[in-house]
Amino acid sequence: MAENDASLAQVFQKAETLYLDLQKTTLSSTSEEYQSKVNESIKGFERAEAMVQQLSLFSENEFMEDISTKDLRFLLTKYYLGELFLKRVSQDRLSALNTSKDHFDHFLLQCETHEILTAQDKKYLEQLTANTPRDAATRRGEKIARFKREKEMRNRIEEFHKALGTTSSGYEGELSPELEDQYRDFVLLHLQYSIFQSMEQLVGIQEELPMLKEMQARKAAQGSNDHRAAQGSSNENGGEDGTRVDSRIRNATGPLMDPQGRPLRPFVITSKKTEMMRGVFRPGHSLPTMTIEQYLDQEMERGNILSGGTEEPTKKEVDDNDEAGLEAETLKARAWDDFKDDNPKGWGNRGGRTG
Template identity: 35%
Template sequence: MSEEPQTLKGAWQSAENKRRQIETSWETNTPAHQALVNAAISSYEQCLRIQDQIALFSPNESLEDIATNDLHHLLSQYRLADLVQRLSSQDRKAVLRRAQDSYEKFLRQLDLYDMLTSSDLKLLEQYRDSPATFSTASTSDPAARRETKILRFKQEKDLKQKLQHLQQNPAALQNDDDMYRSLQLTQIEFCVHQTYQSLESIAQELHILSRAPPPPPPGQESLPFDARERYKNNDGYSEKLDGPMSAGLSGPMLSKDGKPLRPFTLLNTRQTLKDGVFRPDHSLPTMTIDEYLDEEKRRGGMIEGGGAQSGIKPEVDEDDLDKADEETMKARAWDEYVEHNPKGSGNTLNRG
C-alpha cells in the first residue's frame, strides 16, 4: 500500500498543478479559466477512479494502516467539490448539488477512519438531519451564534498557523516522517473545517435559488421587463419618459435646418455673461455686522439688560442734592420697616 502506482502519482500531480493555477488566477468568468477548471475536475475524477481500481483505501483499515504518502489522497473529494463550486453554469442548482455530494463523500470517508473530532461529528449529525437548513451556529440565539462564529474563526486561525509552521522547513519534512504525517493530518483537519462552512454556504444559496422564478422554456421569447414596453402600440407611442439629455450637451446646438439639438439658455445681453465669469460661487454679504445689529435692535430682536451688569448699583452723584435726599429717605423707610417687622414675626405656626 505504501508503493503508489505511477499513474496515480502523475494524475494527482497534474490535478494539483491545475488547482494551484486556478487559485492564483483572477479571471474566473473567462472561457479559458472555465476550461482549466473542467480540466482540473477531470484530473481529480481520474485520481478517484484509480484509487477505486487499486483499492487504495479500505473500510477494514484504520488510520494507522494508511501510509503517510497516501494521506493526501483523502482530500480528492474535497478538492473536487471545491472546484465544482467554481463552475459557471446556467443550472446553478445542479452544480451546488454536485459539490454537496462530493463534500458528503469526503466526510463519510473520514468518518470511516475515525478522523473526525467530537465537534465535527456533532455537526455531521446536524447536517444529516437537515441538509437544507444546516448551519454551523445556532440560528435562534444571536449570542450563541456569535460565540460559535468567534470560536470557529479562532480554530481556523490556529490551523492556518500550524500549517504555516509545519511548511516552513520542507527539507525537514522529507527526513522526518512523523512531522510530514502531522502536516498531512493538519491539512485534512483544516479541509474538514472548510467543508462545513461550504455546506452552510451551499444550503443558504440553494434556499435563495428555490425562491427564484423558474427560467422561461427554451425557444419561448421572454417578455420585456418594462410593462410599458410590453403594451407599447405599433404606432410608436409610449408612456415611457425620455431619458436624460446630458449625453448630447457636447455636440452642436442647432442642426443645419435650425432645429435645436440640445437644451440651451438665452441671455439678455453679452455683458451679463461677462459679469458672471469672475463671480464667486457663494452669495456675497449685503450689509455689515453693525448694520445688521442696528436692524435687529430696530426690529426688537435684541434684549438689553440682565446678566452680571444688572447687579451693579450705580453710584450716586454727591453734588445732586435731590438724588441724595431721595436715597436717604428710601434708606430711612427701609430701617423703619425692619424695626416694625422683626425677623420671624410673620411665622405664626412655629411659636413656642
C-alpha cells in the same frame, strides 16, 4: 511518459498544482483561461478518484492508523472536486451546487469512516444536519472560535511547508522515520483543514440552494405562461380547422371554452382565494427582511460597530505653585465675567430684547 502511464501520485500532483495555482491567480473567475484550468483540474481529480477505486486504496474497515502515510493525502480528492465545482461557471448552477455538495458529503463520510473527524467537528456537523436553531450570541461565539481555529491551522500548514520544503500536500523525497512522522502530521492537518472548509462550504450551499430552486420554479412558471400566450395567439389567428375566432366573442363575458375545448377569451389560471387573502392580510408597510440581532451581527462583522466607550475629559488642575498658570486662569475667569456682563442671557433672542 504518456499520460495513460502516469501513476496515481503523478495524476493527483498535477491536478493539485492546478488547484493551488487557481487559489493564487489574479485571473477573473469568469475568464476563459481560469475556467479552462478549473475543468482541467476537475478531469485530473476525477481520474485520480477512478484510480483510487480501481486500486481499492481505502477499506471501510481501516482506521486512520491503518492507512499508509503516502496514501492519506488521496483522501483529499473528493474535497478538491467539491471546491472546483463551486468555481466552475455553468448555465446550470443548481446542478453544479448539488454535485459539489455530493463531493463534500462523500469526503466527510470517508473521514468519519476512518475516524479522522474530531469530536468538535462531529458536533458541528450534527448541528448543520439537524439545522438546530441557536441564538445570536451563540452563533457569534461559534464564528469567532472557528475563525481563530482556521487561522491557527493555516499558520501551522505554512510552517510545515517551510520545514518540508513543499508547496503541496505531497512529498517526493525519501521519508526517514523522523521525517515520516512530521509528514504524517502535515497530511492530517491538511485533512483537518479540508474538513473545516467542507463544512463551511456546505453552509453556503444550504443557503444558496433554496434561492436557486425558487428561481428555477419561477422560470418554469414563466415558460408555461409564455407557452399559453403563444397558444392563445395561435387560436386568435385561426384554429386547426382554419376557422377564425371572432374578437367580440373573445372579449365578451361568457364561457371560457367552446365544446371543442378551444378558448373563447383570454384567461389566467390562478387562485382567487389566495390572491384575496394576500390583499386583505397584507400590511401597509414593508416587512423587515432580518431581525435586529441579525442586522447587528452583520454590522459587527463589517466593522461598523465600535465596542467600549469614551471617557469624560478631565480638567487639568493647576499647580498652586505655578504662578503663571494661576494668573492665566484668573485672567480667563475675568474675561468670561466681562463677556457675560456685556452679553446678558437672552440678549441674542428676539423675545429677550426690550429696547
